[in-house]
Amino acid sequence: MIVASVDAQALVDALGLGAVYALMAVGIGLVFGVLRLVNFAYGQLIMAGAFTLAYASRANWSTWKSIVACFAVVIGLSLVMELAVFRPLRTQSPAVMLVATFAVSFLLQSVALLTVLKVQGQLGMPVSTVARLSQAVTVWGVDVRKVTIVSLVVAALSLGLLALLLGRTTVGLQMRAAAADFTTARLLGISANRVIGFAVLLAGVIAAVVAVLLTARTPYVQSDFALHDMIYVLVGVVVGGIDRLWTATLGGFTIGFASGVIYAALPSDQTAYLPSVLFALVIVVLLARPAGLFAPRGASTMERV
Amino acid sequence: MRRPSHPIELLGPSALVVAVGVLGSFTSTTNVIYFETALVSVAIVVSLYVFVGNSGVLSFGQLSFAAVGAYAAGIMSTPVDSKTGTLPDAFPFLRDHAVGNVTSFALATAIGGVYALLAGVALMRLSGLSAGIATFAVLEITHNVLHEWTKIGPGAGVISSIPETTGMLQATVGALIVMVVAFAYQRSRFGRQLRATREDPAAAQAVGISVHRQRLWAFALSGALSGFAGALYVHQIGSLTADQLYLELTFLSLAMLVVGGATSLWGAVLGALAISGLDSILGQAESGINVGVGVHLPTGTRLVVVSGAMALVLILRPSGITGGHEFSTAWLARLRRRKEPA
Numbered sequence: 001m002i003v004a005s006v007d008a009q010a011l012v013d014a015l016g017l018g019a020v021y022a023l024m025a026v027g028i029g030l031v032f033g034v035l036r037l038v039n040f041a042y043g044q045l046i047m048a049g050a051f052t053l054a055y056a057s058r059a060n061w062s063t064w065k066s067i068v069a070c071f072a073v074v075i076g077l078s079l080v081m082e083l084a085v086f087r088p089l090r091t092q093s094p095a096v097m098l099v100a101t102f103a104v105s106f107l108l109q110s111v112a113l114l115t116v117l118k119v120q121g122q123l124g125m126p127v128s129t130v131a132r133l134s135q136a137v138t139v140w141g142v143d144v145r146k147v148t149i150v151s152l153v154v155a156a157l158s159l160g161l162l163a164l165l166l167g168r169t170t171v172g173l174q175m176r177a178a179a180a181d182f183t184t185a186r187l188l189g190i191s192a193n194r195v196i197g198f199a200v201l202l203a204g205v206i207a208a209v210v211a212v213l214l215t216a217r218t219p220y221v222q223s224d225f226a227l228h229d230m231i232y233v234l235v236g237v238v239v240g241g242i243d244r245l246w247t248a249t250l251g252g253f254t255i256g257f258a259s260g261v262i263y264a265a266l267p268s269d270q271t272a273y274l275p276s277v278l279f280a281l282v283i284v285v286l287l288a289r290p291a292g293l294f295a296p297r298g299a300s301t302m303e304r305v
Numbered sequence: 306m307r308r309p310s311h312p313i314e315l316l317g318p319s320a321l322v323v324a325v326g327v328l329g330s331f332t333s334t335t336n337v338i339y340f341e342t343a344l345v346s347v348a349i350v351v352s353l354y355v356f357v358g359n360s361g362v363l364s365f366g367q368l369s370f371a372a373v374g375a376y377a378a379g380i381m382s383t384p385v386d387s388k389t390g391t392l393p394d395a396f397p398f399l400r401d402h403a404v405g406n407v408t409s410f411a412l413a414t415a416i417g418g419v420y421a422l423l424a425g426v427a428l429m430r431l432s433g434l435s436a437g438i439a440t441f442a443v444l445e446i447t448h449n450v451l452h453e454w455t456k457i458g459p460g461a462g463v464i465s466s467i468p469e470t471t472g473m474l475q476a477t478v479g480a481l482i483v484m485v486v487a488f489a490y491q492r493s494r495f496g497r498q499l500r501a502t503r504e505d506p507a508a509a510q511a512v513g514i515s516v517h518r519q520r521l522w523a524f525a526l527s528g529a530l531s532g533f534a535g536a537l538y539v540h541q542i543g544s545l546t547a548d549q550l551y552l553e554l555t556f557l558s559l560a561m562l563v564v565g566g567a568t569s570l571w572g573a574v575l576g577a578l579a580i581s582g583l584d585s586i587l588g589q590a591e592s593g594i595n596v597g598v599g600v601h602l603p604t605g606t607r608l609v610v611v612s613g614a615m616a617l618v619l620i621l622r623p624s625g626i627t628g629g630h631e632f633s634t635a636w637l638a639r640l641r642r643r644k645e646p647a
Contacts, residue, residue, distance in 0.1 A: 038438065088620045094434045095363045096623050099563055103615035106556050110608035117604065227552075231441050238435045275449040279442035283427045286439060290430040 006264045008142045014260025016148030018253040019155035020217075023210050024233040025252020026162065027203040029245040033179030034199045036094050037086060038242075040101040042207060043230030044108035045081070049074040049211025050221040051112060054125040066129045071208040078204030082197065090196075105227075113223035124222035133216035147216040154209060159249070162202070166245075171198055179245070232259065232278075239282055241292020250294050255282075315488045317632030318574040319481055322347060325578060326477030337473065339585040344476035345538050346581040347574055348483045349554075350561045352530035354573035355487050356523045357562060359496055361503035362433045364524075365555055366440030367531050369447035370421045372550035374413030374532025375539040376451060376458050379467040382409040382540070387466045394455040406470045410536045417532015418525050425524035429517055433506075436520075444555065452547035463546045471541035479537040483530050487570055490526060499523050503568075553608075557584070560615040566625025571632040576625065584611060 024042065031039050052073040056066030085104055089097050116125060133147040166172035171194070177185040178195045186192055214226060233252050240251015259278050263271055285293055322344065329340025353367045380392070381404045388400050404412065424443045428436050452461055471479070490496045499519040502509040506516055539545050557580065565576020587607040618625065 038434065085616065085620065089623070092623050093361070095361060095437060096563075096619060098363055098434070098437065099559060100616060100619040100623075102556065103560065103612045103619060106608060106612035107616055110605050110612060114603055114605040114609065231445065234438050235442055235445075238431070238438045242435055242438075272453045273449065275445045276453075279446045279449075282439070282442045283424075286431060287427045290435075292435075 006261055010260065010264030012142055012144055012148060014257045014264070016145070016151045017260045018255075018257035019151040020210060020213050021229070021233050021236060021256030022249050022253035023155050023158060023206050023213075024229065025237050025240070025249045026159065026245070027206040027210070028233065028237055028252075029242070029248035030175075030199045030203045030206075031086075032242060032248070033245055034175060034182065034196050035086060035090065035097070036182075037089070037097040038094065038101070038234065039081075039086075039203075040098060040230065040234070041081065041085075041105040041108060042101075042203070043226040044105045044112075045074050045078055045204065045207040046211045046214060046226040046230075047112060047221070047223070048077050048108065049208050050127070050215045050225050051116070051125070053129055053211065053215050054127045054221045055119075057127050057129040058125065061129065063129050063132075067212055070211055071205070074208035074211060075201065075204040078200055078207060079197070082200040086196070086200070105230075109223045109227070116221075116223065124220050127215050127219045127221055130212060130216045131219050134219065145217075147213060150216070151213050154213065158206065158209065165202075171195070175199060232256070235279065235282055239285055239293050241295035243292070243295070247292055247294040251292065254293065311633070313633060314570065314631040315484065318484060318571050321574060321578070322480050322484065323477060326473055329473045339582075341471060341473060341476045341541050342585065343578050343581040344473075344480045345471065345534070345541050346558070346561060346577040347480040348476075348534035348537050349531070349558050350565075350577035351480070351483045351487050351570065351573045352527055352534045353558050353562055354567065354570065355490060355530055356520075356527035357559075358567050358569065358573060359491055359499045359503065360433075360520050360523055361568075362520060363437030363559075364440045364527075365437065365559070366424065366428075366443035366447075367421075367527060368550050368555045368558065369424075369444050370417040370528035370531035371535035371538065372447055372451060372547070373420050374417040374535030375545055375550060376464075376535075377416045377532070378409040378413040378536035379464055379539040379545045380458060381412055382406065383464065383467050391459060391462070391464055391466075392455075394460075395458065396456050399457065406468065406540070409540075410533060413532040413536035414529050415532070417535065418529030421528020421531070422521070422525040425521045425528070429520045429524055444551070448547055448551045459546075461547070463544055465544040467539055467543050467545065469540060469543040471537055476537065476541065479533070483534060484570065484574065486526075486530060487573075490523075491570065495519060495522055557611065560611055563625055564615055564618045566627035566629040568624070568629035569627055569631045572625050572627040572629055575627055579626070580611060580614075583614070587611075 027042055028039060031037055049070045052070045053066050056069055061069070081104065085100060089100055113123070116123065133150060134145055136143045136145050138144070166176055174185065174190045174195050175198065177188070178190060214229065215221065232255050236251040236255030237248040238251070240249070240254060241247030255278070258281065259274060262277050263274050266274060266277065289295070325340060325343060329337060332340060349371060352371070353364070356362070356367060357364055380399055381402070383403060385401060385403050388395070392400050428439050428443070431439055451458055454460065458464060491500070498509070498514045502514055502516045502519055510516060535550070561576040561580040562573055563576070564580055565574070566572025584607060587602065587610055590602045591604055591607055622628070
C-alpha cells in the first residue's frame with residue numbers, strides 16, 4: 001500500500017531534489033577536502049544568490065542579467081569568506097572552524113533579514129525572473145517541472161566537468177593531493193593559498209548554480225532560505241562519508257532522494273513528520289555504518305592523528 | 306600541564322553567579338527578567354559545556370534535551386483544569402495529572418538524560434566532527450515531533466499557565482546546581498579521561514581509555530543537566546512553543562560557550578552572562594525601550610551583533626575570552642598583563 005503511492009512522479013521529483021542536494025554536497029566536500037573545514041555558512045552563500053535574484057526581479061532585470069549578477073555576488077562573497085574567515089582560522093581544529101562558520105551563517109542571515117525588512121517591509125521577497133523554470137512539461141505521462149530536468153542536467157554536467165577538472169588538470173591533481181595529505185602536498189611545492197582559493201572558487205560557482213535552481217523551486221526568498229536544506233545536506237554528507245568527495249556527494253544525493261521518496265510514501269495527513277522519519281533513518285544507518293554509508297568496509301571512524 | 310584542580314575554580318564562577326542573583330534581587334521589577342534569563346542561560350550553557358567543553362566534540366543537539374525537559378516539566382506542572390483546554394488531544398496521563406515543582410525538575414532531568422543516552426548510543430560511535438554534525442538529526446527530530454504531535458503537547462500551539470516558580474532564588478540555585486555537577490564531573494575520573502581524549506585521542510586510547518564510552522557518559526550527563534536547565538527555563542517563561550528551543554537558541558548557547566571559552570567552566574559561565582547581558586540590552590533597544598540613551602534599533606540587530614561578536618572572538622581569539630582557562634586568583638592579574646600585547 002505504501003509502495004503504491006511512490007509513483008513515477010514522486011521518483012522524478014525525488015531525483016530532482018537529490019541532484020540539487022548532491023551539488024550542495026560537492027560544494028561542502030570540495031572545501032572540506034583541502035581545509036578540513038565544514039562550511040555551515042554555505043547555505044547563506046546560496047541565500048545571498050537567491051536574494052540577488054529577488055532584488056534583480058524587483059528591478060525588472062532580464063533573466064540572464066540577473067543570473068550573471070547572482071554568480072558575481074555568490075562567488076565574490078565566497079572569496080571574501082575565505083579571506084576574512086577561513087584564512088585566519090586555517091590552523092584551528094575542525095570543531096572551531098565549524099562553529100565559526102555557524103556564526104557567519106547567523107550573521108549573514110540577520111543581515112539579510114534586516115535588509116529585506118527595510119527594503120520590502122516584510123520577511124521575504126518573491127522572485128519572478130526564474131519562474132519560467134517551475135512550469136511543468138509532460139514527459140511520457142509524467143508531469144515534470146522544468147527545474148527538475150534542468151537540475152538533473154546541470155548536476156550531471158557540473159559533476160562531469162568537476163571530474164575532468166580534478167582528474168585531468170594540474171590544479172585538479174594538486175587539489176586531490178592536498179585533500180589526501182595537506183602537509184606533504186605543501187612540502188612538494190603546492191601553494192596552499194592557490195589550492196584553497198581554487199576550491200573556494202569552485203564551491204562558490206556551485207553555490208550560485210544551486211541558488212538559481214532552489215529559487216526556481218521555491219520562488220519566495222526569506223532570510224532562512226536554504227538553511228534547512230543545508231542541515232539536510234550536512235547530515236547527508238556525514239551519512240555518505242565526509243572523508244571522500246564522491247561519498248559525500250552520494251550522501252547528499254541520497255538524503256535528497258530519500259526525503260522525496262519518504263514524502264511520497266507517507267500518508268498525506270502524516271507528511272509533516274517527514275524530518276522525523278528521515279532523520280530517524282539516518283540514525284539507524286549511522287548505527288550500522290558509522291564510517292559512512294558508502295565508505296569502504298572496515299573504514300575507521302577514528303579521527304586522523 | 307594543568308595544575309591540579311583547586312576549589313577556587315568553582316568558587317570564583319559561583320561567586321559571580323551569586324553576585325548576579327543578589328544584584329538582580331535589588332533591581333527594579335522591569336529588569337528582574339534579564340537577570341533571571343542570564344542565570345537560566347548559565348544553566349543551559351554549562352550543561353552544553355559538560356559535553357562540548359570536556360570532549361572537544363561539537364553538539365548542535367543538546368538543546369533537544371533541554372526542549373524535552375522543558376516540555377516534560379511544563380506540561381506536567383500545569384494545573385489540570387487549564388490543561389483540558391490547551392491540550393485537548395494529549396494522552397490522558399499527561400492531561401489528567403499535575404505534579405509539584407520539585408517532581409517536575411526530577412522528571413525533566415531524568416527524561417533529558419535517558420533521551421541523550423539513547424541518542425548518544427548511535428551518535429557517539431562516529432568520529433568527532435561527524436558526530437557533531439549528526440547531532441543536527443536529533444535536534445530536527447525533536448523539534449519536528451514536539452511541533453507536530455498533539456498527543457504529547459500543544460503541537461504548533463503554545464502551552465501556557467505553567468507555574469512561574471523560577472524567580473531569582475530558584476534561578477540562582479539552579480545555575481549553581483548545574484555548575485557544581487559539572488565541576489564534580491570534570492574533576493572525576495571519567496571527566497579526566499574524557500579530557501584526555503580531547504587533547505589527544507590516540508594517546509588516550511593507547512592508555513586504555515574508551516573514547517566512545519567516555520563521550521557517551523558525558524553526552525548523557527549533559528543531556529540530564531540540559532533537561533534540568535530546560536525545566537528552569539520553562540518555569541521562568543511560563544509558556545512554551547516548540548520554536549523557542551530550536552535553532553536560534555542552539556546558536557545563542559553555542560555562541561555563549563565559545564565566546565567565553567569552551568574548555569573551561571569559567572568560560573561557560575562568563576560567556577553565558579556576557580552574551581546574555583548583551584542580548585538583553587540589544588533586545589530592549591530593538592523594542593525601543595530607553596537603555597540609558599534613547600536608541601531604537603531595527604529588529605534583527607540583536608542577532609547581527611551577537612553573531613558578529615562570536616565570529617570576531619573566534620577569529621581573533623579562538624579559545625574565547627578566558628582562553629579556556631579555569632578561574633584563578635592569577636586570572637585577573639593575567640588579564641591585566643594581556644592588555645598590552647595580544
